[in-house]
Every structure is written in C-alpha cells, then in structure tokens.
Amino acid sequence: MTETAGLSGLPVSGILSALLSRGGEHGELFFEEVRSLTVLMEDGRIERVVSGTDAGIGVRLLFRGKTYYAYTNDRTANALLALSNDLSRYAEGDGVPAALPAAAREVPGPTVVRIPPSGRGIGEKVALVRTVDRIARGISPEVRQVRVTSGESLRTIEVAAHPGVFAREAQTYGVLAVQCVAGDDSGLTMGYESAGGTEGLEFLEGGVPEELARKAAGRAVRALHAAKLPGGRMPVVLSCEAGGTMVHEAIGHGLEADLARRGMSIYKDKLGERVGSPIVSIVDDATLPEKRGSFGMDDEGTPGERTVLVDRGILRGFLHDRLSAMKDGVAPTGNGRRESYRHKPIPRMTNTLILPGSTPPETILSGTDRGLLVVKMGGGQVNTVTGDFMFEVAEGYRIEGGKRGEPVRGATITGNGPEVLSMIDRVGSDLGFGIGTCGKDGQGVPVGDAQPTLSIGPPFITVG
Numbered sequence: 312m313t314e315t316a317g318l319s320g321l322p323v324s325g326i327l328s329a330l331l332s333r334g335g336e337h338g339e340l341f342f343e344e345v346r347s348l349t350v351l352m353e354d355g356r357i358e359r360v361v362s363g364t365d366a367g368i369g370v371r372l373l374f375r376g377k378t379y380y381a382y383t384n385d386r387t388a389n390a391l392l393a394l395s396n397d398l399s400r401y402a403e404g405d406g407v408p409a410a411l412p413a414a415a416r417e418v419p420g421p422t423v424v425r426i427p428p429s430g431r432g433i434g435e436k437v438a439l440v441r442t443v444d445r446i447a448r449g450i451s452p453e454v455r456q457v458r459v460t461s462g463e464s465l466r467t468i469e470v471a472a473h474p475g476v477f478a479r480e481a482q483t484y485g486v487l488a489v490q491c492v493a494g495d496d497s498g499l500t501m502g503y504e505s506a507g508g509t510e511g512l513e514f515l516e517g518g519v520p521e522e523l524a525r526k527a528a529g530r531a532v533r534a535l536h537a538a539k540l541p542g543g544r545m546p547v548v549l550s551c552e553a554g555g556t557m558v559h560e561a562i563g564h565g566l567e568a569d570l571a572r573r574g575m576s577i578y579k580d581k582l583g584e585r586v587g588s589p590i591v592s593i594v595d596d597a598t599l600p601e602k603r604g605s606f607g608m609d610d611e612g613t614p615g616e617r618t619v620l621v622d623r624g625i626l627r628g629f630l631h632d633r634l635s636a637m638k639d640g641v642a643p644t645g646n647g648r649r650e651s652y653r654h655k656p657i658p659r660m661t662n663t664l665i666l667p668g669s670t671p672p673e674t675i676l677s678g679t680d681r682g683l684l685v686v687k688m689g690g691g692q693v694n695t696v697t698g699d700f701m702f703e704v705a706e707g708y709r710i711e712g713g714k715r716g717e718p719v720r721g722a723t724i725t726g727n728g729p730e731v732l733s734m735i736d737r738v739g740s741d742l743g744f745g746i747g748t749c750g751k752d753g754q755g756v757p758v759g760d761a762q763p764t765l766s767i768g769p770p771f772i773t774v775g
Contacts, residue, residue: 554745
C-alpha cells in the first residue's frame with residue numbers, strides 16, 4: 312500500500328477500531344508534517360542553510376488513566392494496523408468500535424498569513440541575515456561576535472481520535488534571532504533579541520531586522536560597561552519590554568494540571584484561593600493572532616482557548632490536556648501539546664500573560680524612589696513544588712529618584728511565585744510580549760508570554 316500525505320487517505324476508523332479492540336477510554340492517531348528552513352550566520356560566515364521535511368504518525372491509547380504510545384515514519388495502513396494491534400494488547404476488556412467524522416475538518420488558526428515564507432527564495436533569506444550581521448557589527452567596534460538565525464516552518468497536523476475527533480490545521484512559524492557578544496580587556500558580555508510568531512514573513516516588516524540588530528548589539532555593549540549591582544532586597548520595576556518570563560516561571564508551570572495532580576505544584580490545592588494581589592489577573596490564550604504560542608487546535612484536536620488562570624488574585628483554573636481532564640473530571644482546555652509526532656501530548660502553556668491594569672507605566676517608574684528596573688529578562692527556571700524561581704536580568708538599570716539610572720549587569724532575581732504575585736502593587740496599562748521555546752519532560756514547544764509594567768515592593772527579591 313502506498314504512503315499518504317496525511318490521515319485522510321487511510322482507513323482511519325478501521326485503524327482506530329483495531330487500537331480499541333480490547334478496550335480503552337481514548338484512541339488516537341496524530342499525523343504531523345513539518346517543512347522547515349533554517350539559515351545561520353556566525354562570525355561573518357554563512358554556517359548553515361538547512362531545509363527539509365519530517366513527517367510521521369503517533370498512535371496513542373488511553374486505558375485506565377495510563378498512556379500507551381508509539382510512532383512511525385511508515386505511513387501505510389498495514390504499518391499502522393500492526394502498530395495499533397500491538398498497543399491494543401495493553402488494554403483488557405471488550406472492544407470499542409471507533410466513532411469519528413467521515414472526513415477531517417479544516418481548523419482555521421487565529422492568524423491569516425499574508426506573506427508565506429515559501430514565496431521568497433533562499434537568496435533573500437541569506438541576504439537578510441547578512442544585513443542583520445552588518446548592522447549589529449556597526450554598532451560598536453567592541454562587538455566581537457554576531458550570530459543571526461532565521462527560521463521558518465510550515466507544520467501540518469491531523470488528529471483522528473475516538474470519540475468524535477477528526478480535524479486538520481496548517482500552522483506557519485517564523486523567527487529571527489540575533490545574539491551579539493561584546494568584549495574588551497575586562498571580559499565578555501552578551502545581548503540577545505528575537506522576534507516572530509505564528510505568521511508569515513510579514514513579521515519582518517517595519518524595520519524589525521534592523522531593530523533587533525541594534526537592540527542585541529547595544530545591550531551587549533552597555534552590559535560591558537555596566538557596574539555590578541550589590542546583592543540584597545529592593546523594589547523592582549519590571550518593564551513591559553521584559554516580556555513575561557516572570558509569569559511563565561512564577562506561576563505558569565505550576566498551573567499545568569499534570570504537575571498539580573502529582574503533587575508537584577505549590578498551587579495543587581489552592582483552587583478558589585487567593586494566590587496573588589487583587590490587581591493581578593492571568594490568562595493562557597492560544598487564540599491571540601500572530602503570537603508564538605497560538606493555534607486553532609492543540610495536538611489532541613481540542614480547540615485553542617483563552618483560559619482564565621487567576622482572576623483578581625484568585626486561582627480559577629489549571630491547564631489541561633485530555634488525560635489530565637479525564638482524571639480530574641473536567642473539560643480539556645486546549646493545552647495538550649507535543650514537540651512532534653514522536654512525543655505524547657502533555658499539558659503545556661501557550662501564550663501566558665498578566666493582563667494590563669490602569670496605571671500609566673511612566674507613573675510606576677516615577678513612583679519608585681530607588682530599586683532595580685528590569686528591561687530585558689534572560690533565562691529562568693522554577694521549582695514547581697515550592698514555587699521558588701529565578702531568572703537572569705539581561706538588561707537592567709538602577710532606579711534613582713524615580714528615574715532610570717546607570718545600567719547594571721550580573722543580576723539574578725530569585726523569589727517565590729505566590730509571594731511575588733502577592734507583592735505586585737501597581738500594574739501598568741501597557742503590554743509587552745516575549746517569545747521562546749519552553750522545555751518540559753524532554754519536550755520543547757513554542758510559547759509566548761507577556762506582562763504589563765509591574766511594580767513589586769520589598770521585601771521580596773534577592774538581586775546578586
């Protein structure tokens with residue numbers, strides 16, 4: 312039997328019936344095809360131009376709260392029937408005839424792509440990274456190294472699952488990232504900036520490549536000449552430009568339902584309780600146009616949603632995939648995500664954000680006499696059991712007399728999620744997004760995060 316481009320040309324009902332022939336609460340076929348192109352320039356040379364296609368199918372059986380999963384690149388009916396029969400042996404009981412629609416439903420994503428990446432040639436994309444490299448190096452002779460990465464992909468997924476799911480979505484991703492290293496006799500510092508999302512090449516319009524180059528190089532050079540900030544506790548103003556690393560680390564992971572159910576989240580028994588300041592509301596929203604964590608359906612075929620997590624300081628919900636929702640007796644929230652067809656889905660964030668307030672951001676800064684202004688966050692991590700988190704400050708400044716003062720470097724902010732959320736005393740009327748790839752259980756998925764300008768009063772954070 313010949314291979315097919317997806318699930319639509321396969322005897323899907325028969326394959327799922329074989330998977331469920333000895334019972335099971337849920338049977339699923341997940342098809343994925345990813346067509347990608349990456350252009351990498353480093354040290355003034357084009358180091359890599361890689362394009363390719365990866366495709367395969369994952370087969371999943373849920374039985375008595377456990378997951379049995381396998382995948383294959385052999386997309387023939389015979390191969391999938393054999394795999395389904397093998398997995399079915401983990402169930403015990405009577406067979407369940409698969410019930411699903413006759414044809415896949417096309418699911419529209421939240422973004423309308425105006426300029427498909429395939430509409431422009433590799434030569435243009437190579438020229439783009441060369442231009443970014445040239446601009447970044449021109450910022451200062453202290454810029455020693457520049458790394459520019461342009462990436463794009465078209466991801467097509469189909470999910471056929473019992474009971475009643477048969478859906479398909481095409482997802483376009485684009486990203487441009489710039490990393491600069493500045494150096495002198497005192498050492499080396501780094502600056503990083505990126506842009507992109509679930510959109511076509513239109514995300515590069517409006518001078519974005521030039522702006523990324525200037526920001527990354529400028530950040531590296533400023534850090535080179537910045538002073539170390541003494542450790543201690545002090546008020547912190549998180550600029551909206553910093554993106555949402557803090558909300559991602561302080562609370563986002565702890566609200567993924569699988570962690571909460573296993574007792575690995577500080578928020579596990581706090582539904583309906585206060586976990587933050589009354590002026591703080593947090594949502595996870597896969598429906599936002601163009602954002603990196605957005606989609607029309609998750610990797611289980613559940614529609615993407617806007618899920619309220621915290622409403623004016625009160626914990627209102629968790630992020631569920633199908634399995635965690637079954638265990639907790641609730642509906643899935645559209646957060647079942649996987650890195651690829653080689654992985655089973657697990658609860659993951661999409662675009663997680665603290666909602667804007669009503670305070671002008673300039674008022675927040677002017678109302679803080681002394682402290683630390685964070686303009687750009689670096690990497691971070693969290694202990695979901697205790698709520699303790701940390702993240703690096705990639706660009707920060709002293710606050711002196713309610714104004715931005717001298718730049719500082721080497722700061723690492725540590726805190727506890729519920730404590731820090733409770734100490735937010737002013738929420739700005741602005742909103743700034745960041746993008747990234749979030750890691751969990753050996754899987755990475757694209758995410759967005761966002762926050763307005765925030766003021767967090769002492770005592771709360773150690774800076775060192």
